[in-house]
Amino acid sequence: MTAVPATAPAPTPPLTRGRSWRGPWRPPYVLAAVTVGYLVWSLAPVLLAVLFSFNSGRSRSTWQGFSMRWYYADPTLSVLHDESLRRALTHTLTLGLLTTLVAVPLGVAFALGLDRWHGRLPASANFTMLLSFVIPEIVLAVGLFYMITLLATPFVLGTTAQVVGLVTFQLSYPVVIVRARLATIGPQYEEAARDLGASAFGAMRRVLLPMLMPAIFTSAVLVFADVLDDFVIVRYLSSDAFTETTSIKIYNTARGAPTPALNAVATLMLVASFVVVLLGWLAVRRFGRGQEEPGSLGAFAGQV
Amino acid sequence: MSGTAPRDRRRGLLGVALTLPGAAWLAVFFLVPLYVVVSISTGTVDPVFRSVVPAWNPADWRGDQFGYVLSRLTGPDGFFGPVMVRTVVYVLLAVAGCLVVAYPVAWFVARHSGRRRGLVLALIVAPFWISYMMRMLAWVNLLADDGLVNRLLGGAGLVADPVTFLSGRPTTVVLGLVYGYVPYMILPMYAALDRISPALLEAARDLGAGRFETFRRVVLPMSVPGVLAGLVLVALPMTGDYFTNDLLSASPSTAMLGNLINTSVANPSQAGQAGALVLILVLAMAAPMLLYVRSSVRSDLAS
Numbered sequence: 001m002t003a004v005p006a007t008a009p010a011p012t013p014p015l016t017r018g019r020s021w022r023g024p025w026r027p028p029y030v031l032a033a034v035t036v037g038y039l040v041w042s043l044a045p046v047l048l049a050v051l052f053s054f055n056s057g058r059s060r061s062t063w064q065g066f067s068m069r070w071y072y073a074d075p076t077l078s079v080l081h082d083e084s085l086r087r088a089l090t091h092t093l094t095l096g097l098l099t100t101l102v103a104v105p106l107g108v109a110f111a112l113g114l115d116r117w118h119g120r121l122p123a124s125a126n127f128t129m130l131l132s133f134v135i136p137e138i139v140l141a142v143g144l145f146y147m148i149t150l151l152a153t154p155f156v157l158g159t160t161a162q163v164v165g166l167v168t169f170q171l172s173y174p175v176v177i178v179r180a181r182l183a184t185i186g187p188q189y190e191e192a193a194r195d196l197g198a199s200a201f202g203a204m205r206r207v208l209l210p211m212l213m214p215a216i217f218t219s220a221v222l223v224f225a226d227v228l229d230d231f232v233i234v235r236y237l238s239s240d241a242f243t244e245t246t247s248i249k250i251y252n253t254a255r256g257a258p259t260p261a262l263n264a265v266a267t268l269m270l271v272a273s274f275v276v277v278l279l280g281w282l283a284v285r286r287f288g289r290g291q292e293e294p295g296s297l298g299a300f301a302g303q304v
Numbered sequence: 305m306s307g308t309a310p311r312d313r314r315r316g317l318l319g320v321a322l323t324l325p326g327a328a329w330l331a332v333f334f335l336v337p338l339y340v341v342v343s344i345s346t347g348t349v350d351p352v353f354r355s356v357v358p359a360w361n362p363a364d365w366r367g368d369q370f371g372y373v374l375s376r377l378t379g380p381d382g383f384f385g386p387v388m389v390r391t392v393v394y395v396l397l398a399v400a401g402c403l404v405v406a407y408p409v410a411w412f413v414a415r416h417s418g419r420r421r422g423l424v425l426a427l428i429v430a431p432f433w434i435s436y437m438m439r440m441l442a443w444v445n446l447l448a449d450d451g452l453v454n455r456l457l458g459g460a461g462l463v464a465d466p467v468t469f470l471s472g473r474p475t476t477v478v479l480g481l482v483y484g485y486v487p488y489m490i491l492p493m494y495a496a497l498d499r500i501s502p503a504l505l506e507a508a509r510d511l512g513a514g515r516f517e518t519f520r521r522v523v524l525p526m527s528v529p530g531v532l533a534g535l536v537l538v539a540l541p542m543t544g545d546y547f548t549n550d551l552l553s554a555s556p557s558t559a560m561l562g563n564l565i566n567t568s569v570a571n572p573s574q575a576g577q578a579g580a581l582v583l584i585l586v587l588a589m590a591a592p593m594l595l596y597v598r599s600s601v602r603s604d605l606a607s
Contacts, residue, residue: 026515031412038409039427042487045442046434048452052445060445061452110326116319125327130597132334134536136544136589138562142569142582143337146344150358168333171326176600200318229435231547236569250437254444254551255470263445266438273433 050270053263060260070264079264084241085249089265092245093272095159095234096227099166104220106167107174108212112204114175115182133172140169141236148237158239165233170226174219181215182208213287221280225273338586345369345579356575369580384564391561394474395542398481402489402538403531405482410493410530411523415502428494431487440551443480444470447552472555480552481542488541489534496530497523533599536592543589561585 049060053071057064067073072080079085110129114122132140144165148157155161189211193203231247238244244252246269253262343358346365350357359365377385409428417424431439446452447469454466469476500523508518546562556563561581568578 028412028416031408031416034405034408035412035417035424038405038486039424042431042483043427045446046431046439049438049442049445059450061448061450061455106326106329109322113319113321113323113326117316117323121327122319122323125323125330127597127601128330128334129326130600131593132330134540134593134596136540136585138544138546138565139341139582139586140334140337142565142578143341144333145569146575146579147337147340150340150344150356164333168329171329175326204318225433229437231437232544247435247437250435250441251547251551254437254441255554262441266435266441269435270433270438273435277433 046270049263050267053260053267055260058259060258060263070259070261071268074261077259077261079261079268082261084244085261085265087242088244088246088249089268091159091243092228092247092269095162095166095230095245096224098159098163099170099227100220100224102163103167103170103223104174104216107171107219108178108216110171111175111178111182112208114179129172129175132168133176137169137232141165141233144168144233145236156239157237158243161237161239162234162243165237166227166230169230169233170223173222173226174216177219177222178212178215181212185211210287214284217280217283217287221276224276228269228273341579341582343579344575345583347576347579349573349576354573356572356579369576370583373577373580373584387559387561387564390558391543394478394481394558394560395539397478398485398542399535399539401478401482402486403535405486406489406493406534407527407531410490410497413490414494414497414500425494428487428490436484437547437551439484440480440548443483444551447476470552470554472553472557474558476552477549477558480548481545484545484548485538485542489538492533492537493527493530496527496533500526529599533596536596539592540589540596544585 052060052063054066054068055062055064056067056069070078072078075081079089110125114126144161145157147153148155148161155164185208189207190203193207194200198206229247230245231251234243234245235248235251238248246265250262250266340358342365343360344356346367346369347359348357348366348368349355373384376382377388413421413424413428444451448454449466449468449470453469454463457463457467504522504526505518508522509515513521543560544562544565546560546566549558549560549563550566561584565578565581565585568574568581
């Protein structure tokens with residue numbers, strides 16, 4: 001760069017000249033419009049579906065007045081009284097609970113293990129875990145379906161198979177989230193505990209695990225909510241009407257002539273999911289006191 | 305260092321003990337199923353029962369199933385070719401659609417949402433907590449022959465008869481895929497764009513770049529990793545998707561690779577074909593999958 005002789009500096013613009021002093025950035029009207037438009041497009045259809053679950057008539061597009069008919073009032077067709085809808089709801093929640101109870105401890109242990117064991121074997125285990133995260137779900141679902149039907153596995157299609165498939169597909173969430181947290185915690189706390197006489201296991205249990213609580217809760221919420229949403233794995237590994245989930249129910253009946261009870265089931269699922277997220281968020285705040293950045297919104301979206 | 309050696313070893317043993325259950329789980333329930341798919345697709349079909357005879361031993365692997373699929377890509381029996389082409393075209397269009405929607409939204413939230421950022425982020429994250437099937441059900445309700453969209457169009461006198469949005473329309477399927485998967489693209493993009501320091505943009509402007517030049521030469525290059533992550537994260541599930549198509553079209557004229565796999569699995573005599581199609585899906589997606597896994601491992605090592 002050639003030296004430019006210092007000339008008189010350009011006159012400073014007066015600070016009161018309208019918006020130009022606020023900098024050369026124009027207000028982002030177009031971007032704001034696109035974002036608002038996107039949010040409406042993304043959420044309005046769902047809100048309408050929720051609204052019509054409270055319709056007093058059979059229609060899912062003409063408003064005929066508010067009622068709780070499709071939730072419990074209708075003696076045969078409501079979620080409460082239609083056996084298959086009620087079963088789908090409870091089965092989905094059962095799968096969510098069982099999968100979370102298996103996948104989170106397994107994943108947390110796996111993450112802690114990978115943090116301590118270095119070499120070719122743990123590296124390929126890590127690689128396999130990441131592959132299970134990105135592989136299209138249908139590949140794993142079809143593979144498990146044929147494995148269970150062709151090989152003499154100790155279990156058949158049904159709830160156990162569904163939980164096994166879901167745990168496999170969800171295992172990467174706790175692993176990735178806990179590992180990210182471990183990286184920010186660093187080894188010093190554990191080392192201090194060891195220097196003060198704690199055993200390897202004791203240091204992990206009494207120092208590291210409490211610090212990991214926010215990450216563990218975050219991953220539990222993610223796994224649970226993601227299981228409620230799952231379709232491909234639960235459908236391939238279901239055996240009969242008793243192992244149908246709400247997503248299978250929606251898939252099977254959406255294009256037929258469903259009543260708003262289907263919308264009601266979907267709405268209840270939505271409520272369950274939001275309640276779990278809220279509880280998880282409160283738990284993360286509770287356990288994350290005194291730690292920097294407890295699970296942020298981003299962490300709840302699987303963004304780690 | 306004799307004092308620390310036993311301690312390190314014990315720490316190592318604990319690591320092994322903690323890793324093994326998860327590793328064993330993945331080996332049995334992830335790697336074995338993949339091998340089962342390979343064995344099925346390289347196996348034969350029992351001539352009497354029409355059931356699949358998997359080739360467990362690699363020495364017995366045969367290419368019949370792949371040959372069958374490949375021989376039907378083109379020509380008079382070419383019913384696989386058009387499906388493959390359609391899958392590629394739909395996925396490319398839908399990914400492009402996601403990109404067009406996601407980038408401005410992510411940029412707005414990262415840079416301009418100001419005090420409302422928390423609220424906007426919560427609304428953007430909301431679709432993650434709404435089941436995918438419910439989001440599709442919402443559109444089935446809206447686009448049905450007697451749905452709200454047709455009511456509005458008819459009420460405005462724009463159409464005489466209801467538009468059959470839900471019977472084999474490629475536009476509906478592609479837009480449905482965009483709707484279903486775009487949240488998965490916004491978040492990685494937001495994360496990448498949020499990391500760009502405003503000071504860099506100010507510096508670009510101070511150095512004489514215009515608004516568009518600042519975007520083109522500073523923002524765009526710096527957002528490439530986030531864009532790539534977003535592309536991979538939506539393209540992979542989209543390629544194996546069959547339910548969006550089933551709910552929004554339910555017609556063979558818009559069938560994709562996922563639909564082909566799904567119908568083959570439903571028919572026991574087509575198990576070999578199903579296996580071959582699944583492997584074709586894995587091979588086609590191998591490059592983006594490995595790209596993603598490699599970049600994850602690398603950022604692991606960096607931290």
